[in-house]
Amino acid sequence: MKRIGMLTSGGDCQALNAAMRGVVKGLSNNVDELEVYGFYDGYKGLIYGKYRLLTAADFSGILTKGGTILGSSRQPFKLMRVPDENGLDKVEAMKQTYYKLNLDCLVILGGNGTQKTANLLREEGLNIIHLPKTIDNDIYGTDVTFGFQSAINIAAEAIDCIHTTAASHNRVFIVEVMGHKVGWLTLYAGIAAGADIILLPEIPYDIDKVTEAIQKRTNAGKGFTILAVAEGAISKEDAQLTKKEYKKKLEKSPYPSVSYEVAERIREKTGTEVRVAVPGHTQRGGSPCPYDRVLCSRLGAAAAQAILEEDYGYMIAMINNKTTRVPLGDVAGKLKTVEPDSQIIKEAKTMGISFGD
Amino acid sequence: MKRIGMLTSGGDCQALNAAMRGVVKGLSNNVDELEVYGFYDGYKGLIYGKYRLLTAADFSGILTKGGTILGSSRQPFKLMRVPDENGLDKVEAMKQTYYKLNLDCLVILGGNGTQKTANLLREEGLNIIHLPKTIDNDIYGTDVTFGFQSAINIAAEAIDCIHTTAASHNRVFIVEVMGHKVGWLTLYAGIAAGADIILLPEIPYDIDKVTEAIQKRTNAGKGFTILAVAEGAISKEDAQLTKKEYKKKLEKSPYPSVSYEVAERIREKTGTEVRVAVPGHTQRGGSPCPYDRVLCSRLGAAAAQAILEEDYGYMIAMINNKTTRVPLGDVAGKLKTVEPDSQIIKEAKTMGISFGD
Amino acid sequence: MKRIGMLTSGGDCQALNAAMRGVVKGLSNNVDELEVYGFYDGYKGLIYGKYRLLTAADFSGILTKGGTILGSSRQPFKLMRVPDENGLDKVEAMKQTYYKLNLDCLVILGGNGTQKTANLLREEGLNIIHLPKTIDNDIYGTDVTFGFQSAINIAAEAIDCIHTTAASHNRVFIVEVMGHKVGWLTLYAGIAAGADIILLPEIPYDIDKVTEAIQKRTNAGKGFTILAVAEGAISKEDAQLTKKEYKKKLEKSPYPSVSYEVAERIREKTGTEVRVAVPGHTQRGGSPCPYDRVLCSRLGAAAAQAILEEDYGYMIAMINNKTTRVPLGDVAGKLKTVEPDSQIIKEAKTMGISFGD
């Protein structure tokens, strides 16, 4: 007999359901009795005791279903220790829910912020297993997160579509790819779809280098240029600002997002009109791709195995294609960013891709 | 022996190459000798004599290829009679190119604007066949245009993706669909993907009806709402303005597009945050879907048949699933819009879809 | 207040769920109270009284879901008047279930066989609405059936995939497309994916014409040839046989399906190895395409409208892009086949596609 709780927290992504199915399949095939409590809308459900006893039917057919059957919400880590508007101690409330339900373990699916709260609950004595979810691939301690490959597929397909129209009209196009803090998604989608210029948060760009790269293509007889620009792309000048100054600058910006500013600056320098496409939240929606479904099935099964062994306090990571138990305390709060001089960046530059640096 | 010219004009879309392949396959299988001159970048190539003699290799493997192998550009009809910056008479120049190459016929692929110039050239005595291309499906005289179904697929897939994330987070989402003047694409993509509210240029919306529809869903326990909003959606108040006044209003608008304004107005009225996704030009890119490939193969073959019969001056239309020669003079300059009281709109309303009216 | 029954019968296809959702959305938005009884596994559920009262939750999120939430089974029309193994009068049993539940109407989704039984029930006095489902597109009285376009997409994508491998290896490939009696699916998928030779049940093939067509391509320097062959493709000789004789011949055939025989005959005549791909039942699975989702939403809403008007006894058809009530008695038992001298066949031939005739 096992009694587990489960929640999905933070921005949703593909394959959350596939991962939960993996855990439950892994457990139900190996214990006599299993009770799975699903908390609604992330930590909110745990804090306020909103949950449902899930049945086998809940997990049937969800391998390919996007979103999360439990719902999600963002509950910032830094507010976890702050009482809610009614004075409720959230951490205490979560512990009470946990103990009241007499859970063996709480399985938490989420990204960096979620992980920090998961670690806090671990420190408070709860049995925790964390599964690394995010389209951003920025979780430290795992080679890859689920959602990442599915999001690459959507972003790359968007760039593919733009490719044919850009080529037909000899235009410069920006496709804005999700990622405020890290550029993994933009980097991979950009390489996958043959972007000519890729701008990442980790590699501040020089607008002159960007226009040079466009000009070089024009000189070579290539009439169009495609830029994959991360939401968090930043110019060299802005990278000199403090975080506070930059935030203020963004708030005052007349542009809905950074891409529009890049577009305008290119237009100013070159006289070329630049069009912007913003696939936006589509990047975290839709069915998970087979890569993510295998990944989540494996992570889920490995999580089940840890629970069966009553070995708690880990993120289940994928390292060198092996599922691995990584102590939550070792990784919580750390971010995995793109190294500007990493092998993949060098390879991209070898192929002639400009990063504007 | 046949000697034909070919050009693609206006905003590009899927299946332009498939249509050209259809024409050329249809001719090459039925004449001893065939010369196909491809004009670059739409009418520009015809005006300035920029073209290339195309070979069989040019048409190999392009059935599934997006964009146009000839390139395209927008050449407004109203400027056709205006000399260019060097004083060149464009219409005369096009006729000279045509006669110099001793063409039997000019095959022109394009939308409404393109069609008007095609008709002008017909009136000037050239042999013209027009193929109705546009993702907007707004060409009068044909049931359907090519590009339309492919664009529906992309827009619907975007809404599908948004669906899972909207449901997971109980959010209100707007997906902006292409279409400044007509709402066919938004209507079909919206119905296909289960949008709850659809705003079209042809049916001015009342913001109160929009928020009522959202509220009705909330009351029914449905935590999320998806709006498919055409680029040219317009409020009842704005629909009272003259075209000039409205254009001025748009220019002064702080919003990058109409969707952002709708989002802001919903937020003001309901306090609910509304997110906007703008797939943009992706909707006219990528591989044509099988529907469009069949459509274009048939239109292309029918165009070839007309050329073989030396029967010119038509748009090749699809009417009741039959390819049909429609006299260009009968349709040029007419727009096919969504009728607010048409059967499909009534059906959508029967299903509970709100048009904000 | 409305009380309706619903069942899906025969081979399943895409968009069955979308169609049922359309009916239910159309009704629930327009009556105070609605009871929907879902019968399991087609007529079987109606005969044996196996059903469930469906709730709104059953119809949530099923617009894009393949298969049928009710299950299906094949119940041959010719056995309907034959008592079952326990002597049960099936028709009487169906009527009793209908009356016991006090239904206003029975909504039946299915193909040709299903339609015949639906008509029988109508003749027996039940209120029937039929929705034309089948990937085969062979239902008389409607321009198109749902499932057809989704199946085209899958079959065409399979041929697309084969295309790249055939071209790389200069091989002759057969892709077997579903369709024992009619060739619509093979015809459309074949044209969509650029098949060079298309063999249909309606156009018996001469193997010498087939090999000539291959040879013609080889002579023209094209190293590969792709054949789209319907499951029911038949040679000119076999077309001379009586149905009985042909059935016997097939039973004795060493080939798992007709395609393998065509492959072998080509190999014998030309010495060329021919590879066969059989996507099989994948063609009726997976998510419905946006085209089918719009079609089903419209048919469903129109069905609801008829029910609201208490106007029964129809197939809801799509004719010239209008939903139309077609009297079941006028169409039941009729098959819509590909006319060998129809416009689309002529267009395909104009493009150089061989039908082996």
Add this chain to the structure above:
Amino acid sequence: MKRIGMLTSGGDCQALNAAMRGVVKGLSNNVDELEVYGFYDGYKGLIYGKYRLLTAADFSGILTKGGTILGSSRQPFKLMRVPDENGLDKVEAMKQTYYKLNLDCLVILGGNGTQKTANLLREEGLNIIHLPKTIDNDIYGTDVTFGFQSAINIAAEAIDCIHTTAASHNRVFIVEVMGHKVGWLTLYAGIAAGADIILLPEIPYDIDKVTEAIQKRTNAGKGFTILAVAEGAISKEDAQLTKKEYKKKLEKSPYPSVSYEVAERIREKTGTEVRVAVPGHTQRGGSPCPYDRVLCSRLGAAAAQAILEEDYGYMIAMINNKTTRVPLGDVAGKLKTVEPDSQIIKEAKTMGISFGD
């Protein structure tokens, strides 16, 4: 100045063009002058001096193009030392072509057989770089081969499609997945698409265990079962035979492939009809997925880097997400198979997947 030759050999797969583009982009951005000779149809082109000087235009737009622009053919390694029908010494002929063209290096894209010949040429003194291509993922010394993930996507999508139809009809279905010698593709596609039973060449199956697994599902109220069966799946009894005996048995088999035999054996034991779908060669066709495009861009750039450094004799592998030069002599002739007690197999079993063992 660099002068390189390039060839693609063996069964084609997705992303061959993407990989060649990567090499050429990597070189052309880093040398003053570059000559790329493309040999037609694999080693055949090298043996018989059939090649073409490739230009930048050849590599434009091929990132997403399936197949290989050079063509391919199977040239068995064991025949390489055997003179051809005209007495030509093939190895000597390849060397002569290489020296005549004064190549700096020969870039060879292919699988296991191709690799052996590549190594032979290396031993003969030629400068060789090998890129690991195959949908089978069976090349020793690299974590992953290109084509693998694209093929998984196609096979998994086929199983997904079968899923909806199997569930609707409560049927047992077999999807036959490519892979005669190794089961990677079946394993990954099977897990990705939620197959209940997976049969691999590496894990001989006991038919009684297979039917038990089906029965267990039936007992649990699950009416359908999906088997992913590799082309090379083998029963425990047959695994006892010598290779020769088994080959003979297969030749005499009345079944077109192993799946049909498994289907028949299940039917015999359980009385349940089992349907078989064979996506076949579609699994190696179509556009490469974004994963494979990133992989090939990186491998191509890394190959270019090795050529720039004049460091030859390697397979460019992907190990722990790093491109790595692996000496050809260390890996040629070795096969990477699925270990029956590997972590991923255990995880699959934890989830309740049966391997029939």
